[in-house]
Amino acid sequence: MNYQPLILASTSIYRRELLGRLKIPFQVAAPDIDETALPGESAKQVAWRLSREKARAVAIHYPGALIIGSDQVALLGEEQLGKPLTHENAVRQLRTMRGHSVTFYTALTLLNARNDEIQTEIAKNCVSFRNFSDDEIESYLRKEQPYHSAGSAKSEGLGVALISRMEGDDPTALVGLPLIQLVSMLKKEGVLIL
Template sequence: MKNRTNYPLLILGSSSVYRCELLQRLQIPFETASPAVDEFALTGEAPEATALRLAKEKAHAVAKLFPDALIITADQVAALGKTQLGKPLSHENAVRQLRSMRGREVIFYSALCLFNSRTTRLQARVIPCSVKYREFSDSQIEHYLAKEQPYHCAGSAKAEGLGIALIERITGEDPNALIGLPLIALVEMLREEGIELF
């Protein structure tokens, strides 16, 4: 069994408490850092490409602070058809997003990067997750927003909280991806860097 005190410095490049809670499930020591990256989509950029680009930018931003570490970063972009649903940032935008999503399927693209800032090796993947939403009323939208205030969540969707009540079904290879950190892919990436969990 690997000596658990000999792990390299592991940095979660995120200020999300939910990503932090997910990473804690792996029971390995890590620190957190908030990457300073402007999150926006480029003109004509596909949602999965946006998510991957931002996750990579976050990794490189954090690497400047930690030149000898394994850096985990992630980003998530939601897509309703050809329309990207970013973070609403306001009540009005959240209401608009949720109204457009009810009764429809939304694809959440969760990008994950593991960057070795010492060797500059970068592993990156995008994990899609399909979410079919229920038909819900404007009143239900208002109650949900008042309780959860998911204004910094892609597509106003907070599946780790009350937002799960808006969902009819979830389809994907990793249920953690919807919350923002695909652990199954991360375990594989860590193994590629020589880190076995047990």
């Protein structure tokens, strides 16, 4: 069994809660990187790059650890939807999304800082949204305030009332940390969950 420290390169309470489900000890560290998409970068490429950058940024401070980085980008047609951060942006995103399907790309990186081995995978989830009203948008945002969630809707919470269908690789990926993939990655590093 590998006894390297496990570090989650994220300040997200949702990712922390998800990783806690695996019942293994870990620490949390803020990656402190610029999450702006580069010109011409696809949603999938943004998520991939940022998950790796987050892991590498934290690895500097934890050279002997296993570092988990993750990032999520939502895509509606050609428009990338990030975290809205404000009420106004969330209203705009939800109005745009209603009646449509949005693809969520969640990239997961596991970096062994001891030997610089890196694994990165992307989970894809497609979410179809109901044709909800402006009043429903306002009610939802008042109750849940999902301003730090890509696409402004939290499927693990009240946002499920806005959704008509979900399909994809891993339901935990939609929340922000693909645990199915993570278990496989950890096993390759000698970390056994069961």
